[in-house]
Amino acid sequence: MLKPNSSWKWYFNTDDDSLMLELGQDMVFKVSIASKHLVPDAFMDIPFSVDDASLFHLYNDGLSDLPLSGPRKAEIILNAVAANRFHKPLLPKSWFFKDVGGDLAPEAGTIIELKTDFGNAPFLVIENHGAASLCMLASEEDLALTDNKSMRFCEAIKVMNDRLSVYKNKRGKGKGRYALVG
Known part of the structure; x- marks a missing residue:
């Protein structure tokens, strides 16, 4: 399982029109949120913060009982952290x-x-x-x-x-x- 560290960095990839998270060691995670749903901060280079790491662990703990593989849990955790930080406000549906x-x-x-x-x-x-x-x-x-x-x-x-x-x-x-x- 992934473990957050201080070298992680959020950035926007204009070629893919996607928010990305650089994880180091030639690993990059592509966030599943469409660019039209991102707040302006998502288009800047921003380090993965202590608050992001706290959310990572909080969401990881919550997912412990779901029948998902390790990679799928990592995927939802990173997307959830990104949504918490970068998703535009939504109206209830x-x-x-x-x-x-x-x-x-x-x-x-x-x-x-x-x-x-x-x-x-x-x-x-x-x-x-x-x-x-x-x-x-x-x-x-x-x-x-x-x-x-x-x-x-x-x-x-x-x-x-x-x-x-x-x-x-x-x-x-x-x-x-x-x-x-x-």
């Missing part, structure tokens, strides 16, 4: 998701579940803004929102918190259970 009547107030790094008429999927909470949260799809399978619109892995969306439900880990059913002894 809650109409795609079922109102579960919940009152979750999830912290950043929490895995929640969102449900549509076509299915459900886990999402990583990037930021909670009080009544709504910026979330990133944490499933490798696309999630259909409508008959002709779907979300892809690492795509971000802002959703009202009454649409969020607690994520129930479908793998490792016996994990976390204890037997009473004596």
Whole structure:
């Protein structure tokens, strides 16, 4: 697994029209956020900060129970850090998701579940803004929102918190259970 260090650097690659993260040792990560959704700071060279590293570890901890490979976890973590720092503010698009009547107030790094008429999927909470949260799809399978619109892995969306439900880990059913002894 990647470990953040002081040599990492954000920069915008005009040839690819993409935000990149230079990881050193001839490794570069291409962020999945379209350039039209980036704030102006994303177009400058900026070092990977201590705050970025803190978010990296926070998101990594949150993803520990998801059935993703190490490289896929690294991908979502780096995209989530980039979204937290460089994504333009979004308006909630809650109409795609079922109102579960919940009152979750999830912290950043929490895995929640969102449900549509076509299915459900886990999402990583990037930021909670009080009544709504910026979330990133944490499933490798696309999630259909409508008959002709779907979300892809690492795509971000802002959703009202009454649409969020607690994520129930479908793998490792016996994990976390204890037997009473004596």
